[in-house]
Amino acid sequence: MNSVRTLQVTPAGNAIGAPRRASSPWGWIAIFIGPNLALFGIFTIVPILGAIGLSFFEWDLMSPPVFVGLDNYFAIAGDPKAINSIYRTAYLILIGVVPTVIVSFLLAVLINTTFPGIRVVRTVYLMPLVISFVASAVLWRYIYDPRFGPINTILAWFRIDGPAWLQSTTWSMPAIAIVTVWLRFPLGMLLYLAALQSVNPALLEAAEIDGAGTWIKLRHILWPNVRPVTFLVTIVSLRGILFDSFDVVRVMTDGGPIGSTDILIRYIFELAFSQLRLGYASALAAALFVIVAAMAMLLSPPRVMRGVRG
């Protein structure tokens, strides 16, 4: 029913050097893969192992590293700032990822139509894709300005006294989440639009004849039919928000006020590059990787694994 391929990996072909040939073309393989593998090894594999290794040491770049075993990991539990940053990361995921998925879906359904000028409107919807995280963070600082920004100006038209967004411990994280949703929904919307093309229009017509309203069609026909994409959009948004929110947070609040936007990635950065506690920062980074890997495993990989073996 659904033509959208998710993370499925099709088996590789055997066009060249099929088994009947005596020797495998190892020379060519080295030329094709060698340079990539060398760089990948130095700057990805070695750093992964390095991060794990570093997490067992105490090191400030100056004095020689001291082996401390698992102490760095135990220290996480006793560090209120670490606990806070894990909690803040979870909070951002909740109020960032879930709305991204829902907004992507609803807007895809909404603009899945044609009228004169739709191309221009779609381009506007897609524009947040191209602005960088840093540029948008600078821009949104002014958008959120309590006095001179457009949001509170518009709220004032309705006699609402808008909050001091980025200076408020309550509103700073929702403000960051709004920016990430704005930055991230266009990709999800594109994915949903592709999936909607494959929903059989006869289903919708039949529902209409039976007198189904918009909600019934959304909830019982469209939503179930694009479920594989929902899973995909969730993963993509999760990865995006976990990885890229650093830029936004760093420029907009730098973790403040009073740690209310101090997400894990920002705290790791501060530990490593301001406080020079490389070992402890690596332990937190390793913890972050475990969280990401667990979530990725939970959500996706059976398909990936099956495909790779294929």
Next chain:
Amino acid sequence: MKVVHPFRRALQIGLILFIGAVVGLPFYWLLITSLKTPVEVAAYPPTWFPGEFRWQNIPDALALLSTTSIINSVVFAISVTILQLSLVVPTGFALAKIPFPGRDALFWMFIVTFFVPFQVLLIPTFLIIRDLQWIDTWPGLVLPIVAQTSFGVFVFRQFYVDLPDELLEAARMDGANLGQIFLRIVVPLSRPAIAAYVSVTVLTAWNMFIWPLVATTDLDLRVLPIALSALVTQRSLVTPNLSMMAVLLSTLPIIAIFIPLQRYFVSGLVGAVKE
């Protein structure tokens, strides 16, 4: 024939336009603020259209960003894209079409590391670059980013898996070796995939922040996102109209590429994620 209720149709179009206005509001604000005078930008309540256009903001903002950081960003984006492309295209091809023992394990390795956040690699990568004495050098800035090849390997392997084996077999019968097959048949057939991949990679590289922040301190190697973020940390010195103009100028090149090449961006992003 499907009959659409005219009222519901109008409602839908109205909603599309309204949400479009909400999504586009930050861009509109960016545009008008960047052309305001320093006096108007401090006026309360804020104006929704500049009373007077201050074109002098353009050269002023360019001076703040510095020509060096603009050139650096262009060089950075182009070199990352070209180098990475020259690594991932052959690897993707080999992983899809040349059988060898350990091939699946290798592909597996690329996929698993796709889920490792770059922030995890940040500290060890910084130490490696420091030991190579590559801090504040072009190789130190570019190579660790070029090495993030897992996504590209994945994209091109998927693309080549769908390529018919007969095509390559026929060329081999004609006496072509693997290198000739790759350069004369495979690469020319890959144009759509390459176009999509290039557009996505240029975008990512143009916007990259955290690694340039760690790998460079030298003003001569500063890229645009770093220059931009510096504008707000010294906000008291730079008026909002100028920092908005700086944001606009640093985003315009990408928008200028994006609008005509929208199709490639879309297929690159959707295709890459979907495959």
